[in-house]
Amino acid sequence: MITEAESHPLAKYLRKGAQPHTHCAGCGNGIVAQSFLRAVDQAGIPMNRIVCVAGIGCSGWIPSPFFDVDTLHVTHGRPIAFATGVKLANPELEVVVFTGDGDCSAIGGNHLIHAARRNIGVKVICVNNMIYGMTGGEVAPTTPRGIRTTTTPFGNLERPFDLSKLVIAAGGTYVARWTTYHVAGVVAAMKEALTRKGFSFLEVMSQCPVHYGRRIGITDPVEMMRWFQKQSITLEKAREMSEQELSGKFVIGKFIDIDVPELSQLYAEQFKVASRESN
Amino acid sequence: MQGNEACALGAVAAGCRFFAFYPITPAGEIAEKMSQLLPKARGVYIQMEDEIAAIGSVIGASWAGLKAMTATSGPGFSLMQENIGYAVMTETPCVIVDVQRAGPSTGIVSAPMQGDVVQARHGSHGEYAIIALAPSSAQDMLSMTIRAFNLSEQYRTPVIVLADETVAHMREEVVIPEEESLRIVSRKIPSSQEEAARAFLSPSVAPMPVFGRGFSAHVTGSSHDEYGKREASAPEAIDKIVRTISEKIESHTAEISETEEVLLDDARVALVAYGSCVRTAEYVVKRAREKGIHVGLLRLKGLWPFPSRAVSEALASIRQVIVLENNLGQLLPEIERAAPAGTETTFLPPETIATLHRPDYVLQHVVEAANK
Numbered sequence: 001m002i003t004e005a006e007s008h009p010l011a012k013y014l015r016k017g018a019q020p021h022t023h024c025a026g027c028g029n030g031i032v033a034q035s036f037l038r039a040v041d042q043a044g045i046p047m048n049r050i051v052c053v054a055g056i057g058c059s060g061w062i063p064s065p066f067f068d069v070d071t072l073h074v075t076h077g078r079p080i081a082f083a084t085g086v087k088l089a090n091p092e093l094e095v096v097v098f099t100g101d102g103d104c105s106a107i108g109g110n111h112l113i114h115a116a117r118r119n120i121g122v123k124v125i126c127v128n129n130m131i132y133g134m135t136g137g138e139v140a141p142t143t144p145r146g147i148r149t150t151t152t153p154f155g156n157l158e159r160p161f162d163l164s165k166l167v168i169a170a171g172g173t174y175v176a177r178w179t180t181y182h183v184a185g186v187v188a189a190m191k192e193a194l195t196r197k198g199f200s201f202l203e204v205m206s207q208c209p210v211h212y213g214r215r216i217g218i219t220d221p222v223e224m225m226r227w228f229q230k231q232s233i234t235l236e237k238a239r240e241m242s243e244q245e246l247s248g249k250f251v252i253g254k255f256i257d258i259d260v261p262e263l264s265q266l267y268a269e270q271f272k273v274a275s276r277e278s279n
Numbered sequence: 280m281q282g283n284e285a286c287a288l289g290a291v292a293a294g295c296r297f298f299a300f301y302p303i304t305p306a307g308e309i310a311e312k313m314s315q316l317l318p319k320a321r322g323v324y325i326q327m328e329d330e331i332a333a334i335g336s337v338i339g340a341s342w343a344g345l346k347a348m349t350a351t352s353g354p355g356f357s358l359m360q361e362n363i364g365y366a367v368m369t370e371t372p373c374v375i376v377d378v379q380r381a382g383p384s385t386g387i388v389s390a391p392m393q394g395d396v397v398q399a400r401h402g403s404h405g406e407y408a409i410i411a412l413a414p415s416s417a418q419d420m421l422s423m424t425i426r427a428f429n430l431s432e433q434y435r436t437p438v439i440v441l442a443d444e445t446v447a448h449m450r451e452e453v454v455i456p457e458e459e460s461l462r463i464v465s466r467k468i469p470s471s472q473e474e475a476a477r478a479f480l481s482p483s484v485a486p487m488p489v490f491g492r493g494f495s496a497h498v499t500g501s502s503h504d505e506y507g508k509r510e511a512s513a514p515e516a517i518d519k520i521v522r523t524i525s526e527k528i529e530s531h532t533a534e535i536s537e538t539e540e541v542l543l544d545d546a547r548v549a550l551v552a553y554g555s556c557v558r559t560a561e562y563v564v565k566r567a568r569e570k571g572i573h574v575g576l577l578r579l580k581g582l583w584p585f586p587s588r589a590v591s592e593a594l595a596s597i598r599q600v601i602v603l604e605n606n607l608g609q610l611l612p613e614i615e616r617a618a619p620a621g622t623e624t625t626f627l628p629p630e631t632i633a634t635l636h637r638p639d640y641v642l643q644h645v646v647e648a649a650n651k
Contacts, residue, residue, distance in 0.1 A: 048493035064497065074335065085338065273318075
């Protein structure tokens with residue numbers, strides 16, 4: 001008998017025996033997962049050239065263990081550091097990090113900004129649900145002010161990170177933000193990231209109806225995606241809006257895409273110089 | 280040649296082609312030398328943003344197929360502990376050189392201490408076994424670094440070279456072995472998809488399905504089965520992991536953790552030492568023998584897994600044991616446990632911790648022990 005999962009056109013990219021998946025009903029991870037496999041399919045990248053490095057948190061469970069690729073599911077906050085080693089050790093590999101907002105901007109913030117600065121050819125997909133989902137809905141560095149979470153029962157006092165801006169400021173050469181509502185944008189950005197050389201950062205605003213939606217009074221996943229649609233402002237439109245007008249909105253689009261030499265290629269060039277100098 | 284420089288030479292000779300580092304004293308010269316040597320060998324030297332990233336990138340590089348190493352000292356070694364546990368859990372070969380300095384905390388950056396001995400064994404959370412070697416000379420820094428790579432590749436485990444400030448900064452004659460004479464061990468790679476599938480938890484060490492060869496390896500620090508499949512809730516799974524990754528090392532203690540006996544055959548008094556303390560001990564044995572005292576030395580070249588049986592056998596006919604450590608007795612409980620019944624064990628740190636043992640001071644204790 002052929003199951004539904006096996007008959008899906010992207011099923012060939014899934015690890016045998018890894019189903020069923022472990023995401024909550026209505027989680028945005030499924031959309032991110034399918035978007036990625038579509039992008040891989042469209043870009044025509046063979047799976048044996050892809051390495052997925054997963055952090056700790058719900059986002060890490062997108063590739064691990066479900067994608068049929070080499071997968072390194074590492075310690076909390078560190079996937080970009082591990083991925084840097086993988087890429088430099090074998091630059092032929094397409095190294096993709098799946099991380100969350102807590103994983104890459106709180107505990108792993110240092111690795112994120114340094115990877116952007118180095119322009120190491122690692123592609124980072126950050127699933128930003130504005131909360132710590134896996135551990136029980138604690139406040140994150142991306143949680144907007146005033147939101148009541150399990151650990152901010154009287155409202156969050158801190159200002160949230162704008163992750164895309166952070167990566168641009170750190171020297172990121174490709175930065176884009178979309179939401180799970182904007183699937184076409186997500187797939188296109190993933191495809192672009194997969195087919196360019198330098199460090200690439202894609203922030204996907206994603207719904208966590210269980211822990212975040214509940215806090216803002218939207219428990220229905222589809223409603224949350226409609227909320228994303230309503231709150232999203234294209235980059236072009238955002239340029240004409242004030243900071244105040246943009247408060248609470250999600251600016252979507254491609255923020256930056258510039259050509260800067262990628263680190264592992266610079267290493268390859270330096271190897272030639274070093275071996276000449278030693279002769 | 281300096282001990283740290285010898286360490287770098289040993290690493291490259293062993294096949295190390297990836298070295299990640301975060302600046303720290305007294306390990307700096309290892310990085311300087313690696314940054315000179317590696318690019319010429321088409322190897323990667325990278326300075327990461329902290330020690331956590333250094334060991335993380337080392338583990339990543341190892342899975343991508345390179346022999347990889349990092350070097351640090353106490354504060355950085357503390358930061359690395361979580362990822363060292365990850366390397367243990369995922370059976371990742373790599374080498375960590377910890378040039379011990381005086382602590383706790385920032386302590387004194389260029390004073391010798393053997394303060395990280397227990398941390399090397401138990402520093403990461405959870406239950407596991409690990410390999411740690413203790414060099415006593417610049418020559419050891421070279422040969423033990425090679426050996427550390429060989430053991431890590433053979434057993435698919437992180438190996439710690441537990442150096443200290445004295446052996447790292449000491450300059451002395453080092454014989455660089457001919458390349459052909461070196462025994463170099465490299466990890467086994469699966470020869471088929473079937474072999475690659477069972478990539479973990481073999482008591483005889485499974486071949487490593489390194490990335491980029493179509494093995495679809497699944498590597499996770501979560502509890503898993505021998506296929507790498509996450510098994511995050513069954514106690515039986517973690518029970519198997521804990522026992523297997525410990526047993527694959529502990530069952531080879533005799534081969535891994537070498538000891539060296541110096542003039543123990545007719546000795547009544549034995550010094551037991553490792554690391555830089557061995558140097559004082561060797562000198563004291565010579566001086567005491569000149570005085571006609573029957574004293575010998577048991578040198579521990581590998582600390583973990585602790586060579587209990589070898590220590591027990593070496594001390595079989597000894598009446599007085601003097602343990603030299605530059606700390607408050609971190610390995611002492613292991614030595615006391617291994618010492619045969621009837622031997623009396625005395626612990627002798629230097630008069631001032633974080634200095635070397637004064638030979639006269641040790642000799643005085645040897646004389647007293649001989650007269651007991």
